[in-house]
Amino acid sequence: MTDPSADPVDQFLAAARDETEEMPFRITGVMFQYYVVCKRELWFLSRDVEIDRDTPAIVRGSDVDDSAYSDKRRDVRIDGIIAIDVLDSGEILEVKPSSSMTEPARLQLLFYLWYLDRVTGVEKTGVLAHPTEKRRETIKLTTETSAEVESAIRGIREVVTVESPPPAEEKPVCDSCAYHDFCWSC
Numbered sequence: 001m002t003d004p005s006a007d008p009v010d011q012f013l014a015a016a017r018d019e020t021e022e023m024p025f026r027i028t029g030v031m032f033q034y035y036v037v038c039k040r041e042l043w044f045l046s047r048d049v050e051i052d053r054d055t056p057a058i059v060r061g062s063d064v065d066d067s068a069y070s071d072k073r074r075d076v077r078i079d080g081i082i083a084i085d086v087l088d089s090g091e092i093l094e095v096k097p098s099s100s101m102t103e104p105a106r107l108q109l110l111f112y113l114w115y116l117d118r119v120t121g122v123e124k125t126g127v128l129a130h131p132t133e134k135r136r137e138t139i140k141l142t143t144e145t146s147a148e149v150e151s152a153i154r155g156i157r158e159v160v161t162v163e164s165p166p167p168a169e170e171k172p173v174c175d176s177c178a179y180h181d182f183c184w185s186c
Helices: 008-017 029-037 039-046 057-069 097-118 143-160 178-184
Strands: 075-079 082-087 092-095 126-130 137-138
Touching: 008 097, 008 143, 029 039, 029 082, 029 097, 029 143, 039 143, 039 178, 057 075, 075 097, 082 097, 092 097, 097 126, 097 143
Parallel strands: 092 126
Antiparallel strands: 075 082, 082 092, 126 137
16 A cells, blocks of 8 residues: 555656556656646546547647658557657657647656656657647756656646546637536536
8 A cells, every 4th residue: 555645756656666566646648738738637537537539639639640750650658657659769759730739748758758767767868749830849858857747746646636626727728628528518
């Protein structure tokens, strides 16, 4: 049984490094995006509330992700926790259709780099790509960005371990959100 007062980062790392340790809470890369964009959306995801995968924004993102760099990357899954795309150059790739939400995508990519470094001991550089805009940004794990990831892990745990979702907050992204009806139809 895990100590609820223990640091969530330490709990997560202990479980990720030792298969006999129970993962105290689930974390995925997309949770870092939702943590930045909408904590209510994060809570729904943590409860496996199914979303409409056919919304225009999700379809567009999937199409861009499926086609970009397809001949220069391979999909790698690690420990059942992260699924990353590795470029032929060895860089970790995160593809997004638009730079309109760069910060959430950046934090997701930083989590992948942090996980590789802290859990597997592999240091990598990341590339955040927006192929429809022909933009690429190099992302590196630093002391500051590691602290940012660890702060987000603590925040994610706070959100996903409460019994009820955070209150709905109207944001510009709400209209295109797959969870829109969960927040605004009642």
